[in-house]
Amino acid sequence: MKFKIFHQLGHNDVWSIQSINQENTGDGIIISPKNRKAKNVEGLGASIKAKAIFDPQMFFPRYIVKKMNTYDFYPSLMPGGYDTDRLNEYSPIFMEKCIEFQVRNNFGFLVIPTRFYDNLTNVDELIEYHNKNFVDPSLTTINNTKTDKEILFQWVLTSNILTNKDYSETLLTWITGIQKIGGVYLIIDPPSRYGQIDDPKFLYLLMVFVNELFKNDLKVVLGYLNSESLLLSLANPSIVSIGSAYQNIRRFDPKNFMSDLEQDVKTPTFKMYSPKLLDWFDFPYMELIKERIPDDITYWGENRYSKIMFDPNYQGRSIHKVEPHKHYFIEISKQLRDLSALDGERRYNRLNDIIESAKSGYEQVRGVNIELGNRDAFLPAWQTAAKSFASEQGWI
Amino acid sequence: MNLTKNLIIGLKIIWDKKIVHRDLKPDNILITQGGFPKIIDLGIARVLDVDSITQTILGGPLSRFYAAPEQHKYNKKLIDWRTDQYNLGIVLVQLLLKGTHPFDPNLVGGKSISENIMNDNWFRQVFNDKNLLPIRSIASKLLGFQQFQRYRTYEMLMSDIDTCLEEIK
Numbered sequence: 204m205k206f207k208i209f210h211q212l213g214h215n216d217v218w219s220i221q222s223i224n225q226e227n228t229g230d231g232i233i234i235s236p237k238n239r240k241a242k243n244v245e246g247l248g249a250s251i252k253a254k255a256i257f258d259p260q261m262f263f264p265r266y267i268v269k270k271m272n273t274y275d276f277y278p279s280l281m282p283g284g285y286d287t288d289r290l291n292e293y294s295p296i297f298m299e300k301c302i303e304f305q306v307r308n309n310f311g312f313l314v315i316p317t318r319f320y321d322n323l324t325n326v327d328e329l330i331e332y333h334n335k336n337f338v339d340p341s342l343t344t345i346n347n348t349k350t351d352k353e354i355l356f357q358w359v360l361t362s363n364i365l366t367n368k369d370y371s372e373t374l375l376t377w378i379t380g381i382q383k384i385g386g387v388y389l390i391i392d393p394p395s396r397y398g399q400i401d402d403p404k405f406l407y408l409l410m411v412f413v414n415e416l417f418k419n420d421l422k423v424v425l426g427y428l429n430s431e432s433l434l435l436s437l438a439n440p441s442i443v444s445i446g447s448a449y450q451n452i453r454r455f456d457p458k459n460f461m462s463d464l465e466q467d468v469k470t471p472t473f474k475m476y477s478p479k480l481l482d483w484f485d486f487p488y489m490e491l492i493k494e495r496i497p498d499d500i501t502y503w504g505e506n507r508y509s510k511i512m513f514d515p516n517y518q519g520r521s522i523h524k525v526e527p528h529k530h531y532f533i534e535i536s537k538q539l540r541d542l543s544a545l546d547g548e549r550r551y552n553r554l555n556d557i558i559e560s561a562k563s564g565y566e567q568v569r570g571v572n573i574e575l576g577n578r579d580a581f582l583p584a585w586q587t588a589a590k591s592f593a594s595e596q597g598w599i
Numbered sequence: 600m601n602l603t604k605n606l607i608i609g610l611k612i613i614w615d616k617k618i619v620h621r622d623l624k625p626d627n628i629l630i631t632q633g634g635f636p637k638i639i640d641l642g643i644a645r646v647l648d649v650d651s652i653t654q655t656i657l658g659g660p661l662s663r664f665y666a667a668p669e670q671h672k673y674n675k676k677l678i679d680w681r682t683d684q685y686n687l688g689i690v691l692v693q694l695l696l697k698g699t700h701p702f703d704p705n706l707v708g709g710k711s712i713s714e715n716i717m718n719d720n721w722f723r724q725v726f727n728d729k730n731l732l733p734i735r736s737i738a739s740k741l742l743g744f745q746q747f748q749r750y751r752t753y754e755m756l757m758s759d760i761d762t763c764l765e766e767i768k
Contacts, residue, residue: 327674373677375747377677379746379751382751415747418748419747420752421751
């Protein structure tokens with residue numbers, strides 16, 4: 204089954220929209236209230252909104268950060284200040300306002316907001332709490348608005364949940380039992396929030412979880428992805444996300460929703476995505492690799508942005524430049540569309556070829572005396588996860 | 600399969616009212632002279648989200664030989680219409696086995712039917728009979744050990760049954 208590519212908006216989200224419209228690097232967007240004021244969301248064109256998912260980002264009801272203040276549905280706006288014990292009194296109001304905002308803007312889907320649960324509380328209590336405060340009031344509002352938009356249940360999938368078999372199975376039973384939803388918007392919170400995901404067990408269990416939802420005829424949207432989207436495509440998602448550039452900027456991090464950390468964040472260095480090595484490289488490394496392996500275009504891809512970035516006269520290499528972002532959109536979307544056109548076993552075989560090519564790429568880079576440490580440690584992890592999943596599907 | 604289809608059409612009436620029968624078994628299914636099934640004994644049926652109306656010494660009402668794994672675990676909160684699917688799955692395969700229970704230790708080993716249900720150990724070899732092959736995927740899904748392995752919607756279930764009936768023709 205083919206899947207779509209949605210851009211997870213954030214830093215300089217206008218580049219994403221341009222890239223979708225002008226370079227066909229995506230099929231829709233995921234809007235983030237943390238990065239876009241309400242009036243700027245309302246001001247988006249109808250055609251792009253029709254292909255949009257609005258992610259309420261209600262992960263920490265107690266906190267509100269900057270631009271979220273421009274929306275009127277955050278529990279932190281509770282009269283008298285946020286109080287967990289009083290949440291159930293007010294949650295119907297907040298859910299109603301949030302759903303109405305989504306309906307009014309005519310987004311492609313309606314998302315039932317979620318919050319982040321960092322500890323494994325009793326699963327039955329969690330389900331009861333979540334139904335009462337998030338699911339039931341949202342579905343009641345949706346029912347009253349008589350909209351026929353597809354409803355997405357949103358959940359933050361942590362490593363703790365995935366590795367606890369009973370817990371994740373109970374969640375699957377619960378989610379698949381919510382009759383009115385048409386899909387699930389999963390936010391991936393990996394074991395490590397930095398660098399590539401190199402935990403094969405986490406990746407395998409994630410694929411199994413996604414595939415179980417698929418087998419229940421539910422659309423699965425995978426949010427906050429880096430290039431592991433290539434691997435996760437094996438599990439039959441309907442939509443995978445590509446972030447703005449720079450490796451970890453779009454990775455889900457609960458801290459970002461607890462306070463205004465933007466001004467404290469160290470500006471990432473200038474990086475470029477290598478479609479061969481499946482990762483991001485700082486400028487000194489990309490320059491060295493290009494210098495010592497000059498003729499192999501597969502390392503950096505060939506597009507107008509890669510040419511500009513390697514131009515000796517290119518000035519001001521920083522995160523604020525458009526080129527690395529748009530270069531990434533072009534290269535990752537090309538890889539994803541290539542996989543999307545294939546099914547099951549053929550998709551697995553192609554992915555395996557991509558990983559093998561990356562492994563040989565790292566060897567070649569080492570061969571020209573460029574040391575990358577264990578930067579490629581994620582590749583065997585991806586391959587292990589892919590093989591385990593493929594074996595379960597009977598593809599190998 | 601026609602009998603199963605008619606049972607499901609009948610059950611939809613209570614499922615739509617968010618009621619789960621929870622005790623589907625041959626004793627609770629009557630066949631009329633015209634060959635149509637009638638479901639009886641809603642004594643332990645439960646409206647979802649409302650506490651059980653009956654309690655037994657085991658902590659929850661059930662006929663253990665036809666109970667789904669979640670009923671054996673006495674987890675009332677997890678019980679939904681997919682629990683009835685499981686009960687129905689046992690009845691369906693029992694019909695194919697001409698009355699023998701698919702979890703019967705004489706067929707599949709193990710100590711008891713209850714234990715075999717909890718070990719997901721049933722007589723899948725019934726589908727070695729080529730005539731029954733079209734029913735295999737439906738029966739396997741109805742008897743999914745986890746609820747998320749069963750049918751999520753009534754429409755998905757009916758679609759598979761209609762396809763199966765076409766194949767059997």
